[in-house]
Amino acid sequence: MITRIEIDGFKSFLNFVLDVPPFLALVGPNASGKSNLFDALGFVADEITGSGGLLSAGRGLPAEQFHRVARGAPVPGFAVSVEALVAPEPGAVLPIRFDVGAEMVLRIPRSSGAVVSHVAHHLPEELLEFIVEDPEPGVTPRRTVQSWHRYALSPQAMRCRCSPAERGPLAADGRNLAAVLGRMAGSAALADLVADLAGVVPDVVALAPRLDREECAFDLVVDGQGSVPSALLSDGTLRVLGLLTALHDPDHPGTLLVEEIENGVHPRRLGELLRRIRHRIAEPGGDRPFRQVILTSHSPVVVAEGYRTDPDALIFLDTAVRVDPDGDRVSRVTVAKPIQPDGEPGTFVSPRQVRRYLEAAA
Structure with missing residues (x-):
């Protein structure tokens, strides 16, 4: 610190x-x-x-x-x-x-x-x-x-899929967001992340990291809308998600x-x-x-x-x-x-x- x-x-x-x-x-x-x-x-x-x-x-x-x-x-x-x-x-x-x-x-x-x-x-x-x-x-x-992680998050980069082999912290532009969420899948840290995200972005129900054709991807589950792929999320939602993901990542304080x-x-x-x-x-x-x-x-x-x-x-x-x-x-x-x-x-x-x-x- x-x-x-x-x-x-x-x-x-x-x-x-x-x-x-x-x-x-x-x-x-x-x-x-x-x-x-x-x-x-x-x-x-x-x-x-x-x-x-x-x-x-x-x-x-x-x-x-x-x-x-x-x-x-x-x-x-x-x-x-x-x-x-x-x-x-x-x-x-x-x-x-x-x-x-x-x-x-x-x-x-x-x-x-x-x-x-x-x-x-x-x-x-x-x-x-x-x-x-x-x-x-x-x-x-x-x-x-x-x-010391400096962030200037890029929504375009955060929409991309990435390799599950990436184990590092969230990149400066957030391009490995899907891999970080995949690493956090099923953990208490991911549950806490969803709770904080729901406090800022109303109607968020869950985050669903997944593997698709051996690549990391994720959906955001929204009340009344169901699963929304990362490619369709708004820029603001992705910026908030990226910041909270870096904040909650248990492996990279x-x-x-x-x-x-x-x-x-x-x-x-x-x-x-x-x-x-x-x-x-x-x-x-x-x-x-x-x-x-x-x-x-x-x-x-x-x-x-x-x-x-x-x-x-x-x-x-x-x-x-x-x-x-x-x-x-x-x-x-x-x-x-x-x-x-x-x-x-x-x-x-x-x-x-x-x-x-x-x-x-x-």
Whole structure:
């Protein structure tokens, strides 16, 4: 479970620090840094697993991962640190810290300005620091970051059939949904999944995973309609089903990173979806497989639900122009604004501002 994120020099972040609870909703306007935050976590995961965070970046070329400035010297590199809790064995919870980064070496070519000539994308093993001694060197770090699952679910992908040999967690786009449901068939986890799905999508009676010509498929049983093949389900129903499937999967607990959770969900049902997600949150070391959810949203429903149930789990991301004390560097950076009753202007979001946001969006 991720507990703290520190980012300096990566994309829109400079000296950025965020404490992360088991459930966190990141709300903010477009281009405020929500996706960049998930990109930073992806960079850490790629570095730890050995694939190389810059070379495998999903958005942008290697040089474009570095913070961009409007005026002044470019940043020489960036660092991303993630603190997390891991459970190496039942009943044991240990803190762990990942410190990774990259440097940019500049040269002046004959043509024009400075360009990237070299990127240090792989750090020596000794730079991977642990708060405690790792009980399984080389195993626990990789397993920890592999439990961070980022989802941008594609209904088209989730309608597809797939091989029953797929035993991994739900894919980022959900393309192996039928195989995951097949693996869960007959379990208490599938029954719990159906109960939560019925709370969000009315009239759902059951899920029916099946094998058809040696391929995994599934039907959704709806009251008054009978079995509906996955190919005929609506985009919104599939997105809700995919998210809840990842949340209930008993074999692959972890942290779910969900972008724009409101996509395809009716506003009247979104609050119920959030309540059911929160009910499934479990910290490491307990009786249930641990579940953490970090989501991004533009929806006032998410703001209202978070403000009503747990203001500490609601963070507003925004951007601000930052001028270094010496005045040599000017750039736009991401800032996190928690809800607080008072404080220095511009450093927090007050309950009154939240109410105004909700009233304006109504």
